[in-house]
Amino acid sequence: MSIPPIIPHPSPNHGPRRVDGPPDMLVIHYTGMRDGPSALARMCDPESQVSAHYMIEEDGRIFQLVPDDRRAWHAGTSFWAGEMDINSRSIGIELVNPGHEWGYQPFPEAQMRALAALSAHLLSLYPIPSHRVLGHSDIAPLRKQDPGELFDWLGLAMAGVGLWPDPRPADGMAWEMDEIARLLEKFGYQVAPDGISWDAHIAHGKTWDESAEAALFAFQRHWVPASMGRGADRDSVAALRALVRDSG
Ligand SMILES: [Zn+2]
The missing domain is CATH 1.10.101 (Muramoyl-pentapeptide Carboxypeptidase; domain 1)
Structure with missing residues (x-):
């Protein structure tokens, strides 16, 4: 899979990572706002104190807001495998989708294709095991629903990104x-x-x-x-x- 073109759209909302070593988690979100431009504006507004490394539009355009080696502010209060500073360990990707609040809808094919290509690229750069490709709801179950039940985790796993169960x-x-x-x-x-x-x-x-x-x-x-x-x-x-x- 070739690396998709990435559009720079820098956000001021980031800081130094607080752990040593490269990122070893990938966290997938939906934006939960009316449209892509409003989500992009919010994640670049210093007042909002939120961001992500990448945002993918419904048509598959990929924006990079925060460099991979910086700590983006996407996870909030969260927990995974005994750790609570998930932002310091992870790369965060936001998918444009109105979400459960504004009219949750399936993720378009172009958006999923871009996500699979970007994720595969990130997995080739960083030691992210497949069981640490997660949704925001996995790391904050009491607070978050994204990317939600319409997200095609199976399709992503078939593209080599993330784990899918194979029960006996x-x-x-x-x-x-x-x-x-x-x-x-x-x-x-x-x-x-x-x-x-x-x-x-x-x-x-x-x-x-x-x-x-x-x-x-x-x-x-x-x-x-x-x-x-x-x-x-x-x-x-x-x-x-x-x-x-x-x-x-
Ligand atoms: Zn989220």
């Missing part, structure tokens, strides 16, 4: 909610409040609650959208077990 027949068999929480946590999700571990959570007499439920919902939104909101069903459990195995 036994993966959908009997489970306990404690195991589900542990698997979600092992994969990277925050399953207890304030970033504490599942072990510490249950040691305090707590049980499956809002954080774990949100993590399961986010997991389904990404990998098993047909099961979204159904709780732990057979397909979700099978996908989760398969993903944890394949990311190990």
